[in-house]
Amino acid sequence: MTSVDLTGELNSILTDVAAGRLGIGEALRLLQRADGGNGHHRAAFMNLDHARNGRTGFIEAVYCELLATRANARHAEAAIAAIPDIEYHADARLLRRLDLKRKVIAAPVGVVSAGTSDLAVAEEAALTIETVGHDPRRHYDVGVAGLHRVTGIREDLNRCGCVIVVAGMEGALPSVVAGLISRPVIAVPTSVGYGAALGGLAALLGMLAGCAPGVSVVNIDNGFGAAVAACRINTPAERTSHE
Amino acid sequence: MTSVDLTGELNSILTDVAAGRLGIGEALRLLQRADGGNGHHRAAFMNLDHARNGRTGFIEAVYCELLATRANARHAEAAIAAIPDIEYHADARLLRRLDLKRKVIAAPVGVVSAGTSDLAVAEEAALTIETVGHDPRRHYDVGVAGLHRVTGIREDLNRCGCVIVVAGMEGALPSVVAGLISRPVIAVPTSVGYGAALGGLAALLGMLAGCAPGVSVVNIDNGFGAAVAACRINTPAERTSHE
Amino acid sequence: MTSVDLTGELNSILTDVAAGRLGIGEALRLLQRADGGNGHHRAAFMNLDHARNGRTGFIEAVYCELLATRANARHAEAAIAAIPDIEYHADARLLRRLDLKRKVIAAPVGVVSAGTSDLAVAEEAALTIETVGHDPRRHYDVGVAGLHRVTGIREDLNRCGCVIVVAGMEGALPSVVAGLISRPVIAVPTSVGYGAALGGLAALLGMLAGCAPGVSVVNIDNGFGAAVAACRINTPAERTSHE
Amino acid sequence: MTSVDLTGELNSILTDVAAGRLGIGEALRLLQRADGGNGHHRAAFMNLDHARNGRTGFIEAVYCELLATRANARHAEAAIAAIPDIEYHADARLLRRLDLKRKVIAAPVGVVSAGTSDLAVAEEAALTIETVGHDPRRHYDVGVAGLHRVTGIREDLNRCGCVIVVAGMEGALPSVVAGLISRPVIAVPTSVGYGAALGGLAALLGMLAGCAPGVSVVNIDNGFGAAVAACRINTPAERTSHE
């Protein structure tokens, strides 16, 4: 999986699809070509980051013969109007084609979060994992006041190839999980919180400073990035193909 | 308890005591007078903060008819040479007179820390609590990887009037403790850690952002301040005297 | 009191109540169940933090068989339409059921603020205190230019079990109050101010750096958190129940 | 692997070993006991973080029946004087017992760095990997001006179970490596640089913001943490033991 920026093309392609000026097959061909024809991207994700004007909102979309993240309701409407087999997950702000789901033989990937406020980021991770054919194991009930609940899921997490832990505010959960299991942990700080939470920076710094064994961290709210890293981890070296 | 700055006087007084030019009784009288003769400070702590030149090291000393914090070995030697009943706690960098310990009838005050690296701050808190006559209940074995151990001490902490939780790095411990007990929690971030720990800022921000119920926070490494707040909490309103 | 995140459920529950599809009793049962059936939460607050997308606004709601904070006019309308005994405090952005107010035998809790700009946070604290059965003592007239007025309320504050001091901008008020009384002080920085106020960070840092005796601090604008901590403080250790 | 803080014990144990008051076998027994007798730590690393006073220097030591990181020359002398089979790596500031090296059947772990200035952190990672029985594959010649050299090692890195990339200053290397290979990448920012490098924060932020596919990040200069995460990744889920 790799990432390219093609928001401009994406918008016009989607618009054309929505307007009936462009068929889905042709759209996918265009999306692949937008990647520059670079061989080893062909079957890959395309990660569209566009944050023109910094703070005013952005769209980040990823296509794996159709997976789009950070899609809002407006994007979803346009896509659904044009493409029959597509589904929209409003919580995770994610669009994906149903007929393209792959299935990989591998250990499951744990996705743990503290509560419903971190749900969107956790679901972005879980759905991405699912789309590329891995098996997400969701545990969304591990709140700050119920850290001891993690003991109940310890065995299940230890059977995972990798565990993603999503947490906002003080970001304590990854340290706790990593202390109880022996699998690699990818921590995702979220922008949940206010004041001293500094838009997710407090959680990010805490996760990095925590020095818990086997924990590594991705950017704030980057559920997609965590999923990509987890799936790489979950694929044995000998099984990856290198064109 | 209140705080005044009198490092200058303190140094010359200690030097004179060490040199035999000044008796202890007289020293204590001078220390009281240094407070400006302000009535309601008389039986109180004197908190000496002196951080001239910011980062180059500092001394913070507190006297309750003799309690001094942030005293290094050199300070200790001078004081011990001059004052027979004084003891020095190297870990907590704390000096205190043995014959002045008071005893207050009150619930114990819990002091919880994650490990030996936070010990100095935890001991500064515990010894301060002890000196003003309250009863510290130490629990220093609650590491990041053993957060579940806190369940073993839950009942003991619930019997405390207040619980101080000392933690560095990601500062997760106070949230966990506060989620398990019903007593007020005072969190003390420590400057333990490096890189993203930002000298204690990551722990401080995490503790504030954590929004755990009943948790409030003091400055980085401020074990003394936490102890003063805890003892105020641990003293019923009707029992405090107001000159 | 503890906190869980259940914005999703909350929204659908409130929507159903507003639409007449759900009775209040059933709503409360669902709200309790949303907490996961965890025993020691049953009679407790539920704190809903949801700041999806960081800066774009958020809702934080707390239910004690009905107390909701950070409720805007739209939330209020929906709730009032559905629940007869509910009242909305627009200043404090707080919703609560009238018939559920408890009464606890305890010292009053002081709530001091600098002026009307900090009013919303102070009222969030005061109404929370009131709802859980404690007795808030409001002093909202202690401006920057009238710090000497605090001397007039000194005796009253010294009779409180605990004093919450709400202040924005330079955050000087808690230090001043704590220097005059002998009760524990919980400082709440507010996001009032602009430029160097840095959205409340200047007040937060000042309160922590101030090292005033007996002061501890909660997150910016967190009037609810301060109230929870104050009520814990104000409840003697022997009186708290530990399931 | 997990981490505990036991600097105090460590110091007295090492001192006693150095003074001949304590045999090595007994020292190791004590070191194991210091961990609290917690079963699943027994054969594990012990990570000693002690940064009392924040900026003034610190020691972080890790024992795997003897592996110590962040050991300075003085620590090394004491250990070598007492323990015959120990070796000191001055560059990596790492002490380890020679007779305890394990051998695990697994893919190699790549360790890539930009130059000799990042060498200490890269070696801390590589030696840790080696000590726990995995096979580090060092590539230390990939400078800023020679990023194209990475193409020469691409095949070798793709055969690794995981690749650690160590980089200071702008932290560009992990993005570049991750764009060329399909294995998981753990990025380690280093404190190399001055001014706008902000002691490693620029590299850290860049690595997180880079959004390169499959990259996750650990704390600044934390070669040990990266190694622990890499070895967890490099051990298939079914092969980890869970006591």
Added chain:
Amino acid sequence: MTSVDLTGELNSILTDVAAGRLGIGEALRLLQRADGGNGHHRAAFMNLDHARNGRTGFIEAVYCELLATRANARHAEAAIAAIPDIEYHADARLLRRLDLKRKVIAAPVGVVSAGTSDLAVAEEAALTIETVGHDPRRHYDVGVAGLHRVTGIREDLNRCGCVIVVAGMEGALPSVVAGLISRPVIAVPTSVGYGAALGGLAALLGMLAGCAPGVSVVNIDNGFGAAVAACRINTPAERTSHE
């Protein structure tokens, strides 16, 4: 080229032009006069920065007998309605008069960017270069995953007088380009990205800390500033005129 602030005048002039109350020739005369009649500005750019209220959006416009940057659709409409020979580049948010393009005999100026998300800033630079008569050489296909592509354009860049490199997120591209060519490089960080990207600060710090040879940096998103610097560089000392 130099910069003056004259938003007020600009707005009323544009409004008058749009309303037909003012002819273009007169408008240009007024715009020149607004510069204060200062001789050496006469044939120069006028750089209008107006960010009243900091974060809420701004207009920065530059006139060279008509070049305006940071013009939104509304500005464009007004200008186009009034001035026949004007064209609007929506991507670059740039307005310019077609009949005023100059042509300078000089080496081309390279403009390199990582992808379409940085396109707006790159185009702001390229169109500015073009307008003042220099020759921009665009290379917008050099993504994070295709840094090796830069080798394909190396010869072309080495023939440029100066190369502008636009990059967001981790800001790695300028270091890589500067390591491969021998011409001066001006790096432009962009505000693309979220979380740890800190609105472009991560890229900015990385570019400065990178210490790549021959790289200097301008403000975040400042494509215009980079173009002005590049054109100064691209004009030999003897050819510049000094009134």
Added chain:
Amino acid sequence: MTSVDLTGELNSILTDVAAGRLGIGEALRLLQRADGGNGHHRAAFMNLDHARNGRTGFIEAVYCELLATRANARHAEAAIAAIPDIEYHADARLLRRLDLKRKVIAAPVGVVSAGTSDLAVAEEAALTIETVGHDPRRHYDVGVAGLHRVTGIREDLNRCGCVIVVAGMEGALPSVVAGLISRPVIAVPTSVGYGAALGGLAALLGMLAGCAPGVSVVNIDNGFGAAVAACRINTPAERTSHE
């Protein structure tokens, strides 16, 4: 002059005035009473800061028997509809009553700014100075590229009692002015600029770090505060009245 917060009252009073439910005389009486009847505020300014919700916009109003700062068009309409002798300065976002202007015998107060983008802040200062009876001497034509122009106004500034210098971006102007004149300089950083300007922080830090002789600084965009300080400076000690 002093400041109180009374946004709540202010809004209802203005609304009532606008709705004809309240006469102006009564409104002013209420506004005076809102100050709490505190004697030494009676003839003074009332400074209304209200930034509830931090970044979402705010109103700061100051009344000197009617002076209001940070009034937007909506506020202005309401006030003008109700109060005949009031004028609104849109640039400075300032409302004031015409019949209340005082005249003080004193040296003029210089108000210098770099350009039209800093105009709003400069005008807030100048109009405040004028309203309390002092004589502002405006110099708004001193741009970054025309710092030498300040030599032309040097004599005029040296005749002022005090000089306010308003500057955004790098904040260089106050240092330059203070180096050329012998009068006290009050520097006002503005939030003009983007990226590295950090909403005015770059200018603020530069002005403080500049160490130019006789310069002191007020908060970002605080033209009113600078005016109040300047008028205090411009009033000889013996002439101030102390109730």
Added chain:
Amino acid sequence: MTSVDLTGELNSILTDVAAGRLGIGEALRLLQRADGGNGHHRAAFMNLDHARNGRTGFIEAVYCELLATRANARHAEAAIAAIPDIEYHADARLLRRLDLKRKVIAAPVGVVSAGTSDLAVAEEAALTIETVGHDPRRHYDVGVAGLHRVTGIREDLNRCGCVIVVAGMEGALPSVVAGLISRPVIAVPTSVGYGAALGGLAALLGMLAGCAPGVSVVNIDNGFGAAVAACRINTPAERTSHE
């Protein structure tokens, strides 16, 4: 008064004076010449800032026909050995010639500080004021816990031409003083404190955000700068000379 950097020359001049190679008269001539012969500096201060390598310590010296600030004991020894009429103030780290003190007919200048920890900065201000012939009125007993004491000195401060208020930690004192008096206040934050004090930044931000009437701020620990500003304020416009 103005400032130039001439540490290099200063060091060699002082060394030569200390070694007897240079007479005092000649040294002063050289010091004046070092200023570049610029007319309007001749009778003025020379402010030497030298902080090569940022954090490693620095010397800042000011000469008014001999006044030197930030002089350490080593500088003092050298100067005293060479110049008979010189005195060294260790607290304020200030050297000055006794025979050069001037006397100006003006109101006194108040210098207020919170305690002995801020003494060095307060004395740097007071001695500078004294040296240029103004009359400092010291009030060093206004601690955090005794803010009400300021009421006792209110009348005295209101008779001053200007009041300097020195405060560390939360920086509350200037707001309080400015609320009680009608004279201009110059606030000096100090680097006293630790943790959240951030080396004086918390005090600095608080003073700026405080928005107290008539307060302006200088750099952290800049007692000299405050004194220069205060003396400019304290000199009526008509009395300043402009060469």
Added chain:
Amino acid sequence: MTSVDLTGELNSILTDVAAGRLGIGEALRLLQRADGGNGHHRAAFMNLDHARNGRTGFIEAVYCELLATRANARHAEAAIAAIPDIEYHADARLLRRLDLKRKVIAAPVGVVSAGTSDLAVAEEAALTIETVGHDPRRHYDVGVAGLHRVTGIREDLNRCGCVIVVAGMEGALPSVVAGLISRPVIAVPTSVGYGAALGGLAALLGMLAGCAPGVSVVNIDNGFGAAVAACRINTPAERTSHE
């Protein structure tokens, strides 16, 4: 010119040279080989950055067949003992071989600084320029209080191919210079100053935010980097050689 890190090798090579174990010719061969034999580096600079442990001091050395920057007295002694034709510039902390100075036919390069406190950085730039054969034109007398002096050197600077402006504290000088001349300006912020100067960050941010025409910026104290960029600028595109 490009940069590699080879501190380790450098140290052993220098040590061997100093000990007579290695001849100079052989040392230079080794230094060239250390670069990896990469063709286009052969005749180039080698930039050695080594800041192990961030704040504790570092060495950055650059060799152009011998040019070393950031060399302290100890480094100098070793080098001088071993290499006869070498000279040490203590102010600029720079070592260079005398017999290797080249001469290039090109316009001069201006080096402007505010005063002696910025001298070290300015000299690092000037000596680097000189060593690679370009002609530095030093102007070190342009202080904050004498910005108008720059008018006297305007003509001289306009004849330069490029102008480096070194400035600490508020970093105003580059904006002023760039406003007066038409040549490209490279700004170098220095770490001179204290408090709000934030170790050079205030100057850095100011220079970037200043938006002066034709200015670009390098890292704090990076005189060498500015010189390398300036020499690239000063070499016409057609004259650079591309192996």
